[in-house]
Amino acid sequence: MHIEDHAFERFGLLINDRVVRTPVAVASMAGIVDAAYVLERASHIGLAFIGGYSIDDPTMNAAETIASAGDRKEFLYDDPVTGLTSQIRKLEGSGVITGINLRGSTPDSFCDLVRVLGDTVVYEIDAHCRQPAMVEAGCGEYYLRNVEKLLAVVRALKGTGVTVSVKIRAGIADDDRRLAGKLWEAGADILHVDLMDFGTAKLRQIRNSCPLMLIANNSINTFDRMKDMLSHGADIVSLARHSDMRTLAGLDAAITRYADEEGWYNAPKQLCRGGDIRSLTFCCMPVKECPLIPTLSRIGMPREDYIAMKTGAVKGTPLEDGKQTCFGSLSWCCKTSSPCMFRDMTLRQTGLTKKEYMRLKRELSDTIMSRVFHDVPADTSR
Structure with a gap:
């Protein structure tokens, strides 16, 4: 049996009509997660979101402001289209499903990219960043406090026929359950949730509110923690700061063994x-x-x-x-x-x-x- 057939039999995960080989993902970290970062970890992950990338003038200016302060990195491109095209090409043939985490302030900013980059990648709307400059530019957590603007971006992107992910931070919107339902109705395919300190209760609420593919994020660096997330509604778990080779390899091996033994890798609790x-x-x-x-x-x-x-x-x-x-x-x-x-x-x-x-x-x-x-x-x- 082909490796992909084994992976589909184990996990049953498809994104962009491609088999996700393991329910372990790398989440974006501005200025850190690019193609090179992903390729180093490719043997132990099934999905990676590179970025975040600023894609229009307001967010590019915000990235410059953040980087100039010196306390964190940003990806800075004069031409984000050229930069993203190069990054995506480097990941071709890696076996990892590629997602691009994007910081844009209007629906047109996202849709303009689709016309150039096509439909082979997952387009992730960054409704997660809490840097003041980004929020003031009209992206990141701004979208969680202005949900209709977020929904407009989702609808516009989905109208182009691409796979749409939304990265959110739990506890910012008035009601994460209602938000999840609205994102599903607007056409989103994936909901990527930084659970902060809310844990599995929040995840279960979101799962009970929508049928979207759910990615759970935040401090998932042990198999026990991973299993807890999967048994409360997650389809995939993602790692950011803890996405070192040893941790990723351990999670990948453990969930593979568990799936082969149990038959349903993310079976819910009763x-x-x-x-x-x-x-x-x-x-x-x-x-x-x-x-x-x-x-x-x-x-x-x-x-x-x-x-x-x-x-x-x-x-x-x-x-x-x-x-x-x-x-x-x-x-x-x-x-x-x-x-x-x-x-x-x-x-x-x-x-x-x-x-x-x-x-x-x-x-x-x-x-x-x-x-x-x-x-x-x-x-x-x-």
């Missing part, structure tokens, strides 16, 4: 243990008072529809079996990390490994997510 909305795949029938009932109410799904959805989704699959289980089908059974003699007995009888069972549960979760966010009106108040 709902009754603080899991996000994907964990409905592990829930039983709604017959008792438990976290399932208020969750169904919040997403606007009647109990009967939930039952019909799961029953229909597993029809003709191995999850349909399970007469000895509590509710007569593996579709209602829990995560393999929870001991259950009836589930395990059924798996043995059907010849289904726990790894295969978890992969099927992931497919069921994808069906549930599609139903929640495409057939049911979004509820961004949760």
Whole structure:
């Protein structure tokens, strides 16, 4: 099997119709993360955002102001198009999906770049930078306090047909949950979240508000921390200051082993243990008072529809079996990390490994997510 086929079987991640070989990414750091930085780390990452790059007069002037103060670096180009073209070319053939983190103050600033650079890279809107000069120039955290302007950039970029990521800092917008929902509705593909000190509770809230690909960022430098993020809604984790070779190699190796052993690399915690909305795949029938009932109410799904959805989704699959289980089908059974003699007995009888069972549960979760966010009106108040 080809390396990319292995990676897709493990993680199931596609960006720009390319397989993401590992859910470990490098986040942009102004003046630091460029093509050379990424190429040194290419064997242990699947995605990298170079930059941030200032792309119009207001943000280029802001970058000059920041750099002249001497306390931090910036990428300074007289012609950002030429600079970005060179950087992107250097990363061709690296096996790493390339994202470009951009600091622009108008939709036209972003769209002008697309006309030259094309659609082979991910365009990341920097709504994250908190440097006063950048905020005054109308980018970075300015967008989180002026959400309609951010949405206008997303819509304009998406209108060109490119893949759009938005990098945000949690806790700046009035409501990160509402922001996530609005970004999804505007056409964003990826939400890259610097969680600051909010942790997994914030991540779970965002996951429950949108179906976007989520990248979790901030101090994710151990496998335990990485697993915590993945089990609360992240698809990918990104590193900035801790993106040294040793840390990246350790995370890449650990998540690969975990995926090969468990079958679902970012399986959520069960709902009754603080899991996000994907964990409905592990829930039983709604017959008792438990976290399932208020969750169904919040997403606007009647109990009967939930039952019909799961029953229909597993029809003709191995999850349909399970007469000895509590509710007569593996579709209602829990995560393999929870001991259950009836589930395990059924798996043995059907010849289904726990790894295969978890992969099927992931497919069921994808069906549930599609139903929640495409057939049911979004509820961004949760």
